[in-house]
Amino acid sequence: MNAFSRRGACPALSAPMQTGDGLLVRLNPMTGGLSPKSLVGLGESALRHGNGVMEVTARGSLQIRGLTPASARLLAMEVDALGIAVRTGVPVETGPLAGLDPEEVADPRPLAERIRAAIEEAGLAKRLGPKISVIVDGGGRLTMDAVTADIRLAAIRTDAGVRWLLAVAGDRENAALLVTVEEDAARDIAVAVLRMVAEKGREAHARDLTARQLRSLASWHSFAPPSVLPDISPTWGEIGSFAGGSPLAPRVIGESGDGSAIPPLVGEMSGRTEGGTVERLPVPARLPIGIFDLAAAGTALGIGLPFGSMPAQKLTGLTQHALTLGVTEIRLAPRRALLFIGPSPTACHSLPQAAATLGFVTDPSDPRTKIAACPGAPACASGRIATRDIAETIAAENRDLLDSTLTLHISGCAKGCAHPGRAALTLVGGDNGAGLVVDGTAKALPTGYRPGYDAARGIGRIAAAIREAGFRGETTAACMTRLGAAGVTELYRQE
Numbered sequence: 001m002n003a004f005s006r007r008g009a010c011p012a013l014s015a016p017m018q019t020g021d022g023l024l025v026r027l028n029p030m031t032g033g034l035s036p037k038s039l040v041g042l043g044e045s046a047l048r049h050g051n052g053v054m055e056v057t058a059r060g061s062l063q064i065r066g067l068t069p070a071s072a073r074l075l076a077m078e079v080d081a082l083g084i085a086v087r088t089g090v091p092v093e094t095g096p097l098a099g100l101d102p103e104e105v106a107d108p109r110p111l112a113e114r115i116r117a118a119i120e121e122a123g124l125a126k127r128l129g130p131k132i133s134v135i136v137d138g139g140g141r142l143t144m145d146a147v148t149a150d151i152r153l154a155a156i157r158t159d160a161g162v163r164w165l166l167a168v169a170g171d172r173e174n175a176a177l178l179v180t181v182e183e184d185a186a187r188d189i190a191v192a193v194l195r196m197v198a199e200k201g202r203e204a205h206a207r208d209l210t211a212r213q214l215r216s217l218a219s220w221h222s223f224a225p226p227s228v229l230p231d232i233s234p235t236w237g238e239i240g241s242f243a244g245g246s247p248l249a250p251r252v253i254g255e256s257g258d259g260s261a262i263p264p265l266v267g268e269m270s271g272r273t274e275g276g277t278v279e280r281l282p283v284p285a286r287l288p289i290g291i292f293d294l295a296a297a298g299t300a301l302g303i304g305l306p307f308g309s310m311p312a313q314k315l316t317g318l319t320q321h322a323l324t325l326g327v328t329e330i331r332l333a334p335r336r337a338l339l340f341i342g343p344s345p346t347a348c349h350s351l352p353q354a355a356a357t358l359g360f361v362t363d364p365s366d367p368r369t370k371i372a373a374c375p376g377a378p379a380c381a382s383g384r385i386a387t388r389d390i391a392e393t394i395a396a397e398n399r400d401l402l403d404s405t406l407t408l409h410i411s412g413c414a415k416g417c418a419h420p421g422r423a424a425l426t427l428v429g430g431d432n433g434a435g436l437v438v439d440g441t442a443k444a445l446p447t448g449y450r451p452g453y454d455a456a457r458g459i460g461r462i463a464a465a466i467r468e469a470g471f472r473g474e475t476t477a478a479c480m481t482r483l484g485a486a487g488v489t490e491l492y493r494q495e
């Protein structure tokens with residue numbers, strides 16, 4: 001086992017990870033954003049040393065793949081020469097508009113920084129596994145609701161001022177709420193949770209803590225439940241059980257849901273997911289695509305990467321164009337997008353046009369945002385079908401099929417990197433071509449096959465039947481349920 005194939009290692013710049021198409025590195029700038037010149041420089045490095053494709057992951061990390069041990073070292077040197085300080089240690093993530101959005105409840109960056117410092121001081125980074133993560137969410141328009149984490153802190157307004165809801169193990173919808181506290185206590189409890197996880201070993205996560213441990217954490221600091229819980233979903237309403245002094249959340253920590261629907265924008269394309277590992281139902285949240293008025297901070301323009309990737313030339317071309325239009329910073333956003341900060345009002349119209357021409361996603365309703373597709377063949381050596389081509393065809397021809405109730409996973413092989421969880425429809429490459437799995441994962445045995453080159457036509461058959469059989473106002477998911485798994489498979493196989 002060499003340094004580039006360690007299981008459980010983080011594919012950071014200093015520790016690339018072996019994938020089907022060479023080594024992969026994943027990086028996040030310390031400052032949260034990059035200058036346009038830095039992003040152009042990174043793109044040029046990716047072209048020189050990698051496979052020429054740049055990716056932004058569901059958690060908002062930048063990925064460069066197709067590296068060799070030697071080229072990965074050169075890339076690391078060039079990143080250094082560009083002056084890009086990359087994040088190391090336990091990820092403590094904030095939202096992509098942190099500190100800029102006038103609608104956020106609180107700027108989460110100071111608390112995030114204090115937690116980072118406390119983790120460092122406690123020497124926890126080397127005792128925790130590489131997929132442990134902390135989210136500090138200041139609220140606002142682009143929240144981190146859909147991103148899973150071991151610890152999540154969300155700012156809320158209470159009569160007493162800003163407080164932090166601290167929850168563990170999950171996304172906003174399914175994490176177990178522990179306590180509502182002030183900033184100092186939030187930091188202390190977050191670090192205490194991490195200490196407990198570290199004591200369980202490097203494979204452990206917050207979901208492995210016992211209810212007793214969590215109760216002790218919750219009672220550590222006295223707290224007053226907020227008098228109002230703005231924007232708190234019913235499942236977060238577990239705070240009520242604390243007010244009553246009852247044990248922790250009714251949900252068992254570590255329990256996984258049935259994941260019966262697909263979160264299209266979770267999972268990664270690296271052969272392994274990053275950060276939080278739970279892949280669950282999507283939390284309805286605004287996509288970071290479109291124009292965001294930041295009042296005094298100007299404007300942010302969100303542009304998505306189709307299926308999370310783009311040729312480096314196109315990305316650098318767009319970034320150079322953005323530089324001429326007054327963009328001062330580019331932030332990586334969860335859900336596979338980039339936020340261009342600072343364009344002039346005129347640029348907010350011309351930049352999306354340029355981006356759309358290059359094939360970027362500029363409309364949040366773009367059907368490509370509903371499909372999870374790994375690089376597949378030929379980019380990944382394990383890929384058995386051309387996932388991205390199939391995905392593009394399906395998105396172009398069946399926009400109406402991809403309503404909010406149904407998303408689609410297209411996987412080059414059974415590994416299912418782009419979406420480890422269940423999907424309503426999964427196409428998976430294998431010996432027999434493109435197999436169809438209905439309501440399952442890429443690892444399940446397909447119930448029907450078509451040649452890989454013809455897979456999009458199979459999905460087209462399903463879409464045509466739904467158009468024909470669907471009742472007025474019926475969703476795709478509801479119609480598919482009526483058709484049944486066997487019926488859907490039969491449609492997929494139809495000539």
Ligand code: SF4
Nearest residue numbers: 374380383412413417
């Ligand atoms: S799922 Fe896709 S990216 Fe992952 S190993 Fe298979 S083909 Fe490669």
